[in-house]
Amino acid sequence: AHAVLGHPLMDRMYLVIGDELPLSAFLHRWTIPISAIVPPKLPKGAIETLLRNLRWLCSQTPDDATHWCGDALYAALPGKAAGVAQILADSTIPLDAIAVTPTLRDAGAVDDAPYFHLPKLLHLLQREATRTMQGQPVLPRVLVGADGLTLLLRRPTANLPNHVIWLDATGDAALYARLFGRPVTRIAPVAQLTGRVYQVWASTNNKAAVADSRADANGMARAAAKLAALRAQIARICATRGYTRPALISYKAAVADLLPALPTSGESAHFGAARGTNTLQDCDALFVVGAPMPPRTAIEETAAQLFFERDEPFRTTWSAIDVPFVGSDAAHSVGGYWDDPDLTLLLRQVREAEIVQAVHRARPLRRDVDVWLLTNVVTDLPVALIGLHELFGACDADGQPLTGIDPYRWPDVVALPATADDPLTTARLMDVFGISRPTAGKWYAAAKATGNYVEVDVGDTPRRGRPARGIVKRFADPN
Numbered sequence: 001a002h003a004v005l006g007h008p009l010m011d012r013m014y015l016v017i018g019d020e021l022p023l024s025a026f027l028h029r030w031t032i033p034i035s036a037i038v039p040p041k042l043p044k045g046a047i048e049t050l051l052r053n054l055r056w057l058c059s060q061t062p063d064d065a066t067h068w069c070g071d072a073l074y075a076a077l078p079g080k081a082a083g084v085a086q087i088l089a090d091s092t093i094p095l096d097a098i099a100v101t102p103t104l105r106d107a108g109a110v111d112d113a114p115y116f117h118l119p120k121l122l123h124l125l126q127r128e129a130t131r132t133m134q135g136q137p138v139l140p141r142v143l144v145g146a147d148g149l150t151l152l153l154r155r156p157t158a159n160l161p162n163h164v165i166w167l168d169a170t171g172d173a174a175l176y177a178r179l180f181g182r183p184v185t186r187i188a189p190v191a192q193l194t195g196r197v198y199q200v201w202a203s204t205n206n207k208a209a210v211a212d213s214r215a216d217a218n219g220m221a222r223a224a225a226k227l228a229a230l231r232a233q234i235a236r237i238c239a240t241r242g243y244t245r246p247a248l249i250s251y252k253a254a255v256a257d258l259l260p261a262l263p264t265s266g267e268s269a270h271f272g273a274a275r276g277t278n279t280l281q282d283c284d285a286l287f288v289v290g291a292p293m294p295p296r297t298a299i300e301e302t303a304a305q306l307f308f309e310r311d312e313p314f315r316t317t318w319s320a321i322d323v324p325f326v327g328s329d330a331a332h333s334v335g336g337y338w339d340d341p342d343l344t345l346l347l348r349q350v351r352e353a354e355i356v357q358a359v360h361r362a363r364p365l366r367r368d369v370d371v372w373l374l375t376n377v378v379t380d381l382p383v384a385l386i387g388l389h390e391l392f393g394a395c396d397a398d399g400q401p402l403t404g405i406d407p408y409r410w411p412d413v414v415a416l417p418a419t420a421d422d423p424l425t426t427a428r429l430m431d432v433f434g435i436s437r438p439t440a441g442k443w444y445a446a447a448k449a450t451g452n453y454v455e456v457d458v459g460d461t462p463r464r465g466r467p468a469r470g471i472v473k474r475f476a477d478p479n
Contacts, residue, residue: 001025003180006158015163020275021171021349026179027305028153034058036115037149046087047122053077054144061146069140074132081132088126120151131311139313141304152301154308157181169360170353175345178306195364199325199373199383200391201332204229206290206376227257232408233374234261234287236391241370247283249274249358250290258289275357285370286362291377292354299346307342315340323378330385332378352379397451404442409433413443414452423458423470447471 002010003018004025037055042048057068057076074081099116102109121142128138141152157180166176173186204226238246238261246262248255252270259268267280271292280286294302300314317339322331337343356379362369373383388394389401394410396402402410416432418424424447429440447453453471 002158003160004155004158010159010161013161015165016160018164018166019168021168021353022166022179023175023302023306023349026155027302028151028155029301029305030117030120030151030153031147032115032117032121032149032151034148036117039114039118045091047091047118050077050084050087050125054149057144058146058148061144064146067143067145067150069143070128070138071132073140073142073144074129081129084125084129085133088122088129117149117151120153121149124151127311136311137313139304139311141308152304154305170349170356172345172349172353175306175349191365193364193382195362195367195369195371197359197364197371197373197381197383198386199375200233200386200388201376202229202233202374202388203376205233205374227254229408230258230289230374231261233388233391234258234289234372236411237287237372238263238285241285243285243370245283246285246287247280247362248287248289249280249361250288251292254289258287262287269358269361271354271358274361275354277361280361281363281367283362283369285372286359287372287374288355288358289374291351291375293351299343299350303343303346306346310342314343316343325378325385326380326382328383328385332376334376334378352377355379356381394446396446396449402446402449404439405446413447414450418453418471418473420456420472423456423472424453425458425468425470428470444471 003016003022007013034055037058038048038051042051054077057073060076061068068076074084077084079086102113104110104113124142128140128142131138143150143152160180164180164182168176171186173184176184234246234248237243244264245266246264247267247269248258248262249269249271250258252272255268255270259266267283269277269280271290274280296316296318300316303314314337316337318335319338320333320335321338323334324331336347355373355375355377359371359373359379359381362371364371373379373381387401388407389410390399392407392410393414394402394405394407401407405413412433413429416424416428424444426437426440426444429435429443430437433440433443435443448455448471452474454474455469455471458468458470
C-alpha cells in the first residue's frame, strides 16, 4: 500500500525493499454510489446531463450482476458515442486535476464528502466513446449497474525512490515493469532442489473436479466422485511411501474434504492464502491438489486494470496447447489464453506461479522432502511424472500401463487371494466387483500381463471345448 498510497517518510528514502507480489495494491476497482454520480453543485450543462443519464441507466439494470458497458453503454446514451465524444472534446477536465481537500470535522463527515471521480470518469468515457464512434472495439472500463458507476483503474506508484528491490520468487519482469512503470532487472539464481517434486496428472486433478456445478444434484455427484478419486490418490501415496506428517494445499472449499485422506491430522492451507507461510515447513510430504483458477471474468477485469494503457480488447478465446514438462520429452494439454500475451502473463501469475509458491511452502530448497502435485497444469519446476496406472500399480511386466482397467480399483484386484484352491477367474471377478463379462475378461488379461500370475486349468476338463482357466499367484524363485 505504501508503494501506491505513499508514506510520510518516502522523500527521505534512498532505497525501498518490498516482499511478495503487490498486484492488489495497484488495482483500483472504484465504485461510485448512484447518489454520488452527479456531484453536488455541478453547474448545469452537457457534462451534468451526461452524468444524469448515467445515473438513470443504473435503474435500468435488470440485476446486480449485469452492467451497461462498451458498445451497449454508448448506444443507450443520448447522442450515442459520437455525442458523448463531442461533449467531452468540448469540456474536458484534466486527468491530473487536484481535488480540493474537504473539511472533515469528525469520522462521519467522510461519508458525506463528495467523490472526486470526474477526471478519471471523463478520461475513460472519452477513450471509449472515441473508439466506438470510429467503429473500433472497446475494452470496457466504465461499468454502469444497479450498484452504481464502476471504474476499472490502476494506481500509479507514489513518488518511489529510484532504487527499488522487490523479493518475489515467482516474479515476472514484464508484470513488474507494468506495475512500477520503470525498467526491471530480474535477478534469479538457479538453485538445486534438495527435495523432490512428483506430478500426477489425470482428468480428476483440476478445479472442475471439486467445483463442478454444485448448485444441482448432478454437479454435486460429479464433484463427490472426483473428490473421492483425489482422496484415493493421496491415501495410496501415503500408504506406499509411509509418510507420517503430510500436509495439504488445495482450494479453500476442498481442503476439508481432502484432509481425511491423510494418515494423520496434518497442516493445511489454501490457494490465495499460502504465500510466505512457514506453518507447513515441518511436513515430510506436501500435497498440492488442483490448480488455482479465478473465474475468467475476474481475470479479464483484473487485466483491464493492469494493462490500463491498452484499448484493444483482449483476445479471450480459451484454448489448449501441449506444454512440455521441464526436463522431460512428455507434454500435457493445458488450457489458457494462448492467443493473448497480456492475458497469458496475468494467468501465469494467478495459476502457475501460485502452484510454485505452494510447492515451496514445504521448503524443498533446503529440506529433503517430497512434494506431490496432483494437477494437470505444467509449471517450470523439474518434476518426476507418475501416471495413475503407475501410482496404483496397474502396469504390466514391462512397466507399461494396463489397458481396459480402472486403476483406482486395481489394488483390490491384486489383493484378492489367487491360489490353486481359489484361482482368479473371470466369473470370480464378475461376482466380486459387479462388472460385466467383457470387462472381467480385460481385467483377467491385465492381471496375466503383470507377470505375477500363472494360468492353470480350473475344475474338470469338459468332453468338448477348452477347459476353464484361472490364474494363481506366481511364487518367487527361491534361487
